[in-house]
Amino acid sequence: MAVSVPSPLSLQAKKRAYCPYSKFRVGAALLTMDNYVFTGCNVENACYNLGVCAERNAMSKAVSEGYRSFKAIAIASDMDDHFISPCGGCRQFMREFGPNWDVYMSKPDGSYRKMRVDELLPASFGPEDLSMKKVFDIPNEY
Numbered sequence: 001m002a003v004s005v006p007s008p009l010s011l012q013a014k015k016r017a018y019c020p021y022s023k024f025r026v027g028a029a030l031l032t033m034d035n036y037v038f039t040g041c042n043v044e045n046a047c048y049n050l051g052v053c054a055e056r057n058a059m060s061k062a063v064s065e066g067y068r069s070f071k072a073i074a075i076a077s078d079m080d081d082h083f084i085s086p087c088g089g090c091r092q093f094m095r096e097f098g099p100n101w102d103v104y105m106s107k108p109d110g111s112y113r114k115m116r117v118d119e120l121l122p123a124s125f126g127p128e129d130l131s132m133k134k135v136f137d138i139p140n141e142y
């Protein structure tokens, strides 16, 4: 499937947000190196701290389906005066899969700001610091 970034799929994913507590809808569309797309929305919980962000949801879906190599993620919210920006936890989660891929932070009108993961999280800690190989070479059996 051909996908433009920031992807309209992030807007579609936003519609599925489960956010009765914050009422702050977020959608994400993650593009893999081999051009598959995994979407995600935020999923909140009555036990507030268990809520999951849209970005992490999309990345976990991709990894659980066997994809670890990412080109870009597009993020959408309902804020029309700000570009949605990933939280610190999601930045670290993105960095696990490499420092050099793109994050498109959008507004509902489709305008966006693009930054690389390493710009969003400089001087980061990652798998290499634990003497790991590239993350896509990490086996599923140890």
Ligand SMILES: O=c1ccn([C@H]2C[C@H](O)[C@@H](CO)O2)c(=O)[nH]1
Binding pocket: 019, 022, 024, 025, 026, 041, 042, 043, 044, 051, 052, 053, 054, 055, 075, 084, 085, 086, 087
């Ligand atoms: O980049 C962001 C920022 C916030 N949220 C979610 C978390 C929570 O459900 C709600 C309000 O913070 O928005 C995301 O999913 N992604």
Ligand SMILES: [Zn+2]
Binding pocket: 053, 054, 055, 056, 086, 087, 088, 089, 090, 091
């Ligand atoms: Zn987050």
